[in-house]
Amino acid sequence: MPILMYHYISELPPDADVYRRDLTVIPAHFEEQLQYLQSQGYQSVLLADIYETLTTGKPLPEKPIVLTFDDGYKDAYTDALPLLQKYGFVGEFFLLATPAHYEAPQYLTWNDVRAMADAGMSMQAHGRDHYDLTARSYEFLVYQILGAREAVEAHSGRPVRFFCYPSGRYDDDTIAVVESAGYWGAVTTAWGTELRLDNRYTWPRIRVKGNLSLDGFAKILQDLATE
Numbered sequence: 743m744p745i746l747m748y749h750y751i752s753e754l755p756p757d758a759d760v761y762r763r764d765l766t767v768i769p770a771h772f773e774e775q776l777q778y779l780q781s782q783g784y785q786s787v788l789l790a791d792i793y794e795t796l797t798t799g800k801p802l803p804e805k806p807i808v809l810t811f812d813d814g815y816k817d818a819y820t821d822a823l824p825l826l827q828k829y830g831f832v833g834e835f836f837l838l839a840t841p842a843h844y845e846a847p848q849y850l851t852w853n854d855v856r857a858m859a860d861a862g863m864s865m866q867a868h869g870r871d872h873y874d875l876t877a878r879s880y881e882f883l884v885y886q887i888l889g890a891r892e893a894v895e896a897h898s899g900r901p902v903r904f905f906c907y908p909s910g911r912y913d914d915d916t917i918a919v920v921e922s923a924g925y926w927g928a929v930t931t932a933w934g935t936e937l938r939l940d941n942r943y944t945w946p947r948i949r950v951k952g953n954l955s956l957d958g959f960a961k962i963l964q965d966l967a968t969e
């Protein structure tokens with residue numbers, strides 16, 4: 743099953759560099775992608791649904807897909823949320839606690855986070871900050887991983903069950919802390935669709951790049967479906 747990975751859903755700023763272009767899907771293209779998913783009968787599910795399917799056999803829709811959004815940018819609230827609602831999809835948002843706390847201009851505030859949770863979106867954790875979590879001390883990992891979970895739970899009013907490694911970077915110590923902090927699983931930036939219980943702390947995703955055409959988007963999903 744595909745877990746799609748998005749970052750920015752916004753217009754490109756005039757000074758956008760190659761990285762920002764790569765990470766940005768403009769709202770008109772995002773809407774076309776949602777229309778395509780809807781027309782093909784895809785139904786969005788959450789990572790917790792997949793976990794429950796793997797552990798208890800809970801049934802999933804016939805064509806399930808997960809829509810994830812990394813970093814907790816402001817456009818998750820202003821652009822992604824209304825489009826998701828328009829097409830009847832739910833999104834899974836991986837948040838950074840520190841910019842939310844300080845109300846950094848480009849990021850969701852805790853009020854936004856609460857509003858999105860109340861609108862049925864799944865608010866999950868990406869760290870307190872956006873640091874590489876490899877080769878770190880136990881205390882550092884606990885602060886970034888458990889601390890983010892506690893902050894997002896407190897402000898969304900809902901349980902946080904999934905973690906997203908910043909920049910997709912992790913090692914055995916990172917996974918051990920994610921597991922002991924009570925997360926059910928975690929997602930990476932590796933390409934793939936194999937979601938099993940034994941790899942639930944390294945679930946792969948499908949990156950949707952900013953320059954991807956609708957035909958390219960459709961082809962990726964068709965190729966994955968016939969794998």
Ligand SMILES: [Zn+2]
Pocket residue numbers: 812813868872908909
């Ligand atoms: Zn990130």
